[in-house]
Amino acid sequence: MKQRIRMHWFDPEDRSEAVITAQRHVKSSHGTSVPPVLPEVCVLFEMGRALDQLRQDYPCEVISEHLPCFLDNPPCLRLRDAPHVCFTKGGYGAPAAVDTLETVLALGVKKVIVAGLCGVFDPRAQVGDVLIPTRIYSEEGTSRHYVENCEWAGTDPALCAFLRQAMAKALPVKALDTVTTDAVYRQTMNKEAAWRARGCAGVDMEAAALLQVCAVYGIPAAAMLLASDGHPLPETNTGWSWGSVNFAEVRKRYIDQIIQAGVQLGKEI
Ligand SMILES: O=P(O)(O)O[C@H]1O[C@H](CO)[C@@H](O)[C@H]1O
Numbered sequence: 001m002k003q004r005i006r007m008h009w010f011d012p013e014d015r016s017e018a019v020i021t022a023q024r025h026v027k028s029s030h031g032t033s034v035p036p037v038l039p040e041v042c043v044l045f046e047m048g049r050a051l052d053q054l055r056q057d058y059p060c061e062v063i064s065e066h067l068p069c070f071l072d073n074p075p076c077l078r079l080r081d082a083p084h085v086c087f088t089k090g091g092y093g094a095p096a097a098v099d100t101l102e103t104v105l106a107l108g109v110k111k112v113i114v115a116g117l118c119g120v121f122d123p124r125a126q127v128g129d130v131l132i133p134t135r136i137y138s139e140e141g142t143s144r145h146y147v148e149n150c151e152w153a154g155t156d157p158a159l160c161a162f163l164r165q166a167m168a169k170a171l172p173v174k175a176l177d178t179v180t181t182d183a184v185y186r187q188t189m190n191k192e193a194a195w196r197a198r199g200c201a202g203v204d205m206e207a208a209a210l211l212q213v214c215a216v217y218g219i220p221a222a223a224m225l226l227a228s229d230g231h232p233l234p235e236t237n238t239g240w241s242w243g244s245v246n247f248a249e250v251r252k253r254y255i256d257q258i259i260q261a262g263v264q265l266g267k268e269i
């Protein structure tokens, strides 16, 4: 009789090898023949415009025009006078974001800052605030392939404290927890009420998975999320809306301050 193999999303007893590893993939014919070596610190932008702003406003060098990720192939840049930190763009959504993360870790990165956007659904947070969570609640699937208990993803306390101080020089910083979802169009009013009841104030689509995978590999990591859109609250009865009158200027300031923080962190290496 054939033996049936029962497999959970993650089996702590599973010692078999991963079929594709990022280490092997970057050197494969689908990766690149000569993979770049990346600096120790990586700023992983989970938002558009940041790398364009970096190229336009700062003297920078291209480490790789196309990182050898499995899914997307974003550029990876560094500032000419800050060799220890690199900047790239993670894929959108947890699986694609973790593909980029696994790739930069395979290429030598040892510390990660995630910088993205979030929607806010709590009266303590407004569009234009920067949420720097202590922990992130996971409603995404990617983490579940890496660990058994992944309800909450933690952040590195020192890195978190550093980011809160650095970002407060430019924008209002809120130390509020957030949630990561896989389903942007299933953020129902009831679901957001349940997230609020857990203490979460904002939602994105990558951060919990990125931090959880960093934790699995022992990589210090923290995340910051600029509130880009206000979600309706039961008491205000207003609809969902993206941005604010000066959102483009706020996002520019946010990106500039992330670059400064990354450079400062790189100097401490
Ligand atoms: O690429 P930008 O405009 O930064 O927006 C990205 O960020 C938002 C979600 O974080 C989504 O709208 C996604 O497209």
Ligand SMILES: O=c1cc[nH]c(=O)[nH]1
Pocket: 117, 118, 119, 120, 184, 203, 204, 205, 228, 229
């Ligand atoms: O992932 C995101 C980002 C911004 N706003 C949302 O509602 N979700």
